[in-house]
Structures are given as C-alpha cells and as structure tokens.
Amino acid sequence: MASYKTNEFKGGLKIMLDGDPYTIVENEFVKPGKGQAFNRVKVRNLKTGRVVEKTFKSGDSVEAADVHETDLQYLYNDGEMWHFMDTETFEQIGADAAAVGDAAKWLKEQDLCKVTLYNGAPLSVDPPNFVVLTITETDPGLRGDTATGGTKPATLETGAVVNVPLFLEAGEMIRVDTRSGEYLSRAKEA
Amino acid sequence: MTRDDPWRPCADHTALRARARLLAELRAFFAARGVLEVETPVLSAAANPDPAIEPLHLQADLTGTGARRWFLQTSPELPMKRLLAAGSGPIYQVCKVFRADECGRRHHPEFSLLEWYRPGFPLEDLMDEVAALVRRLLSRPALPIERLRYRDLFLDTLGIDPWTATPAQLRSVAATRGIAGAGELALDTDGWLDLLLSHCLEPHLGRGRLTFVQDYPPSQAALARVLPGPRPVARRFEVYLAGMELANGFDELLDAAEQRRRFRGNQVRRAAHDQCPVSPDERFLAALEAGLPPCAGVALGLDRLLMCALGAERIDAVLTFSADRA
Numbered sequence: 001m002a003s004y005k006t007n008e009f010k011g012g013l014k015i016m017l018d019g020d021p022y023t024i025v026e027n028e029f030v031k032p033g034k035g036q037a038f039n040r041v042k043v044r045n046l047k048t049g050r051v052v053e054k055t056f057k058s059g060d061s062v063e064a065a066d067v068h069e070t071d072l073q074y075l076y077n078d079g080e081m082w083h084f085m086d087t088e089t090f091e092q093i094g095a096d097a098a099a100v101g102d103a104a105k106w107l108k109e110q111d112l113c114k115v116t117l118y119n120g121a122p123l124s125v126d127p128p129n130f131v132v133l134t135i136t137e138t139d140p141g142l143r144g145d146t147a148t149g150g151t152k153p154a155t156l157e158t159g160a161v162v163n164v165p166l167f168l169e170a171g172e173m174i175r176v177d178t179r180s181g182e183y184l185s186r187a188k189e190a
Numbered sequence: 191m192t193r194d195d196p197w198r199p200c201a202d203h204t205a206l207r208a209r210a211r212l213l214a215e216l217r218a219f220f221a222a223r224g225v226l227e228v229e230t231p232v233l234s235a236a237a238n239p240d241p242a243i244e245p246l247h248l249q250a251d252l253t254g255t256g257a258r259r260w261f262l263q264t265s266p267e268l269p270m271k272r273l274l275a276a277g278s279g280p281i282y283q284v285c286k287v288f289r290a291d292e293c294g295r296r297h298h299p300e301f302s303l304l305e306w307y308r309p310g311f312p313l314e315d316l317m318d319e320v321a322a323l324v325r326r327l328l329s330r331p332a333l334p335i336e337r338l339r340y341r342d343l344f345l346d347t348l349g350i351d352p353w354t355a356t357p358a359q360l361r362s363v364a365a366t367r368g369i370a371g372a373g374e375l376a377l378d379t380d381g382w383l384d385l386l387l388s389h390c391l392e393p394h395l396g397r398g399r400l401t402f403v404q405d406y407p408p409s410q411a412a413l414a415r416v417l418p419g420p421r422p423v424a425r426r427f428e429v430y431l432a433g434m435e436l437a438n439g440f441d442e443l444l445d446a447a448e449q450r451r452r453f454r455g456n457q458v459r460r461a462a463h464d465q466c467p468v469s470p471d472e473r474f475l476a477a478l479e480a481g482l483p484p485c486a487g488v489a490l491g492l493d494r495l496l497m498c499a500l501g502a503e504r505i506d507a508v509l510t511f512s513a514d515r516a
Contacts, residue, residue, distance in 0.1 A: 007291045029294025032392075033428070033438050034412050035242050035384035036377065037292070053370040055389070057377065058291070059463075 002064040006039040006056050014046070014067040017054065021046045021065035021118050031058070046116065046123055067123065072115045074107045082107060082125070084115055095122035103127045105160040106178045127178045132187040133157050134173050141169040151183075196515050200506045208499055209508065212327055212492065213284065216304060219323055225280040225306060230269035232286065236471035237261035238268060239456035240412060241463065244290040246299070261468070262288040265489055266305055267413065268474040271442070274307055274485060275477035282306035284492070296434060296494060298505050299513055307487040313425050313441040316486035317402050320429055320437060323490075324400055328499050334399035340406050341423075344383075347391055352383050352407055353421055360386065380409050396430035403428045413449070414440035429490070431498050439488030446478035 004013060009027040016022070022043040031037035037058035044051045046067060056062070072084035072093070081094035082104065095115065097104070099122040106127035107113070114126040138154035151163040154174075162176055164183045173187040199206070220227065233252065237245045243264045251257045263269075266283050273281055287303045308316055321335045344352045348363055355363075360382035364372035367390050377385060395401045404427040408416045411424035425441035443449055453470040460467060496508040506512045 007293070027294075029292070029297055030388045031242075031292060031294075031297065032384050032388055033242075033435055034240070034410065035387070036381040037242075038385060038388065040389070055369055055371045055375065055385070057375055057381070 002066075003061040004064055005061050006058045009039055009041060009056075014065040015043070016063040016065045017043065020048075021067050021123065023067075025051060029058070046118065065118065066120075067116060067118050069114055069116050071112050074109060074111050074113055076109060077104075077107070084113065084122070084125075087112075093122060095125055099123055100125045103178075105158055106131050106133075106176075108133060108158055129177065129179055130175060130184070131178055132173055132175050133160070135164070135168060135170050138164065138168065138170055141167050198515075199510050200512050200515060201508055201510050205496065205500060205502070205508045206510065208496055209492075209510075212496060212499070215327055216284070216323065219326060220282050220306070223280075223319075225282050225308075226278065228270070228273060228278065228281045228283050229285070230263075230266045230273070230283065232263055233260040234263060234269070234471075235260065236268070236474065237468045238264055238413075239453055239460060239468040239470065240264075241456055241459040241465060244292075244465065245468065246288045246290050247466070264289050265303060267487070267489070268471050270305060270307060270487070271482055272474060272477040274309060275480050275482045280306070280308050293513070295504050296497070298493065298509060300516075301505070302492040303489050304492050305487065305489040307442075307485050309483040309485040311486040313404070313427065313439065313486050316439055316488055317404070317427055320402075320439065320488055320490070321400055324429070324431070324436070324495070327495060336396075336399045336401045338401060338403050340403050341421075343391060343403060344386070347394075348386060355379070355382075357382055364389075380407070383407070383410075392430065392435065393433040396432055396434070396436075401430040403430065411443070411452075412438075412440065413443050413452075415443050427488075431495075434494055434498070435491075436494055436498075437488050437490035439486060442482065442485050442487055444478065444482050444484060446475055449478055450475055 004015060009024055011024055011026065013024045014021060015024065022045055024041055025044050026042040028040045030040055039056045039058055041054050042051055043054055073087050075083045075085050081096055082100045083092055083094050085092045103125045108131060111128050111131060113128065115122050116124045133156040135154045136157050139152050150166045152166055153161050154164040154168065155161050162181060162183050164174060175184040175187045177184055217227065245264050246262045247259050249257050250260055252260060265287050266285055270281060270283060284302065284304050286300055288300050290299060292299055325331050325333050341352060344350055350359060350363055357377065357379050360379065361372060364382065364385055369385065369389050405423040406426045408422045408424050411426060414424045414426035416422050416424050427439045428435055429437035450470065493505050493508050497505060500508065502508055
C-alpha cells in the first residue's frame with residue numbers, strides 16, 4: 001500500500017485517517033532545537049468537508065488515499081444516479097446524490113465536470129465554473145428596462161434559481177457563475 | 191508581484207540590509223568584548239550523533255586518500271571546542287549549518303547560526319551576554335528579561351512535574367490540552383515533554399520580553415553538564431522571543447568519559463530508529479581528554495532573530511534564496 005512520510009506533507013496531499021480520505025490543507029513543522037519534531041496538520045475530510053487538526057511525529061508514515069480528480073462528461077440522471085462518461089475511453093460511471101450534492105442544480109447534459117474519484121468511485125462532483133442554461137420560468141420581462149438595475153428570480157432548466165435582470169424572458173439563455181450562483185450575461189448559445 | 195519569479199531573491203531589500211546590519215553589529219559587539227572570530231570546516235569527517243538532529247552528507251575524496259563520507263556541519267560545536275581545548279580563549283563564529291528534513295515556517299535545512307564560547311563564564315553570565323546582544327541587535331535596549339526554570343514552567347502552566355510524570359500522565363495532559371491525535375502518538379517521556387513544550391508552552395514564551403528557560407531534565411542534557419543531587423538538572427538554557435526558540439546554551443560538559451557514554455547512547459538510539467549512523471568524533475573526544483577549560487557556550491539562530499527584527503511570519507522572508515530557489 002502506498003504511503004507518505006511526514007516530510008512529504010504539503011497542501012493538497014491526499015491521505016487516509018481513521019478509514020476516511022482526507023486532503024491536507026495546511027502543514028506546520030514544529031521542532032524544539034534539541035528535541036522531537038512534529039508535523040501539525042489541518043486536514044479536510046473529503047467525505048464530510050469537515051476540517052480537523054492532527055499532530056504527527058515527524059518521520060512517521062501515513063497511508064496514501066487513492067483519490068484523484070478527472071474531467072468527465074455529464075450524460076443524464078436516471079432519477080437516482082447521475083451518470084458521467086470519460087470522453088476518451090467512453091467508460092461510464094454513476095454518482096449518487098451524496099457525491100453530486102449541490103452540483104446537481106447546475107448539471108446540464110454534455111457539460112464537462114471535475115469528478116473526484118476515491119477508490120475508483122465518485123466522491124464529489126464540481127460543475128464547470130461557468131454554465132449556459134435556459135430560463136424556464138420567470139415573471140414577464142419589462143421591455144427596454146435595461147437601466148434600472150432591478151432583478152427578479154428566474155428558474156433555469158436544471159432547476160436552479162438565480163436572480164436575473166428584469167428585461168429577461170423565459171426561453172432565453174444566460175451565462176451563470178456556478179461558484180457564486182450569480183447571473184453573468186445573456187448567452188446566444190451554449 | 192515580480193518577487194514570485196523563481197530567479198529572484200525571497201528576501202526584499204529591507205531584509206538584506208537588516209541582515210548586513212545585524213552581522214556588522216554582532217561583530218562590533220564581540221570585538222568590543224575581546225571575543226575572537228573563528229572559522230571551522232563546513233565539511234567534517236565526523237558529526238554530532240544527537241538523534242534529534244539529522245546531518246546531511248556527501249561522498250567525496252577531499253584528502254587524496256579515496257572517497258569517503260563527509261558530513262555538512264549541523265553546528266560548529268565540536269571543532270570550536272577543539273579550538274578551546276587548544277587554548278583559543280573566548281571565540282565566536284557565524285556560519286551556515288545544515289539539518290536534513292527540517293523545513294517549515296520557522297525551519298530551513300540551511301540556516302545561519304551564531305555560536306560563541308566563554309571560558310570561565312558561569313551559565314548566568316552567558317545568559318546576561320545573550321540578553322545584551324539581543325537587545326542591541328534588535329535595537330530594543332529596554333526589552334524585559336525573564337528567567338524561568340523548566341520544571342516551574344511545566345508545574346505552573348500544566349500542573350505536572352517533568353521529573354516524575356509518566357508517559358501515560360503526559361499523554362493525558364496532551365489530550366486534555368487539545369493536541370489533536372495525541373492519543374495515537376507513540377512517544378517516550380522526552381517526546382511527550384517536547385510535544386507539550388512545543389504545542390502548549392512555547393507559543394506563550396517571550397511575549398514582549400526575552401524569556402530564558404533553564405535547568406532541563408538530565409535526559410535532555412545534550413552536551414551540557416548535569417548537576418547531581420536529589421533532583422539532578424542539566425545546566426542548559428533556551429531563549430524564546432515572540433513564541434519562538436532563538437538560542438540554546440550549555441554549561442559545557444568537560445568529562446570525556448561521560449561524553450563518550452552519551453555519544454554511545456545517541457548511537458544506540460539512532461540505530462534503533464533506522465537513522466544514518468554517525469560514529470563518535472574521536473578528535474573531539476581526544477580534545478576533551480586533553481582538557482576543555484570550564485566554559486559556557488550558546489548557539490543563536492540568526493534567521494529567526496531577523497524574523498523578530500522585521501516581524502516576518504516565515505523564515506523564507508529573511509533568506510536571500512530559500513532551497514526551492516537555490
């Protein structure tokens with residue numbers, strides 16, 4: 001089994017602790033000049049997102065977590081699982097609601113997503129930073145009102161609700177930043 | 191910031207100038223006190239076998255007698271003591287030292303050390319001299335000075351006696367003090383004491399003052415003399431400023447037989463932990479046998495002192511080129 005020694009610790013390293021995969025957020029080397037050295041780390045549980053602290057004796061080894069990120073194309077949702085495909089190997093893989101989480105409301109067929117795999121199975125899904133989605137429902141637009149800066153809620157084809165300018169109509173496509181959930185601009189096509 | 195280009199120095203111009211001024215000031219300080227500046231080899235055939243310090247080494251033929259292992263100095267202590275035994279009188283050195291695997295916010299595998307020795311000085315006088323030097327180098331003539339005993343520090347802050355506490359008691363203090371993962375650490379008594387010192391005590395030491403911690407458990411004597419008695423103490427001190435260890439001083443061990451015994455203990459420990467073997471420095475031991483004058487000595491980390499002078503959070507900020515740009 002692969003393992004890391006404490007002198008390999010750095011931000012982003014994926015390790016196993018108490019049976020769960022973690023990523024190192026911060027690593028601090030602590031050592032009295034004439035004494036035992038320690039690595040004090042902040043780690044994030046990749047399943048729960050919780051950040052905890054942990055102290056290791058320097059020189060100790062920790063099991064490596066089989067975690068890596070890959071770009072996969074979102075195909076469809078069958079009501080229970082979200083299915084993704086590797087566009088090079090055409091291999092398909094299903095992610096459950098726990099892995100997809102909040103990303104679900106941004107997922108549109110054929111978009112490329114960053115999928116984190118743990119022991120080959122999806123652990124988390126990050127939607128693209130920017131997506132183009134069609135408005136399915138919103139209050140009627142106020143024509144010509146491009147100046148007042150007011151907004152109204154609009155429901156998108158994926159179910160997400162974002163605030164959009166008053167002049168937009170159902171059926172129009174818009175560009176959204178998925179990290180902030182904010183409307184960016186009108187879009188002509190995806 | 192263009193300083194992110196890897197060809198550029200890590201330190202800004204202020205830090206470079208502060209380093210130059212620090213070196214000039216400390217040389218003036220020691221010149222005025224009649225302490226001689228010396229140099230000793232960076233590469234040595236022998237090294238200090240202290241298991242807490244891992245030396246770097248290389249293979250080379252430096253003497254025309256074939257390739258062999260040479261150690262980069264982890265401190266200039268052993269050759270400087272050979273100079274003292276040869277009658278040098280008070281000496282100091284500013285040099286680069288190297289320690290494998292020490293890398294972090296306050297550690298860098300290559301760093302600058304100021305080390306000096308005072309024949310005839312009791313440990314207290316050397317502590318006074320350290321205080322005078324630090325006050326001068328930081329231009330803080332009124333910096334308050336505090337002296338604590340290692341035992342009192344643990345008793346007053348953690349309620350345990352480091353001379354009698356068992357590893358199990360120390361582990362439970364570490365756990366109640368919130369050191370995450372303490373329950374799973376496998377440490378001996380000194381390891382637990384180091385954990386508590388570095389995690390719970392050190393961050394509060396030297397706040398707005400220069401704190402000296404003195405009189406260590408005999409198991410942590412390193413190269414210091416141990417005062418016998420019902421509760422033997424190692425005549426050693428550490429200096430802290432702004433929650434950071436700056437210097438380590440000894441009332442130097444003079445007894446060659448005792449030194450040989452400690453080196454042997456170090457070697458056994460190194461072997462048990464699969465550390466690189468370091469054979470005892472016979473030339474240093476011969477110098478002790480010839481007679482080291484009673485003396486006190488101290489090593490002070492210059493990069494950390496610069497961090498304090500400049501309020502730097504990371505040692506990289508005061509290094510001209512850190513290892514990843516060297």
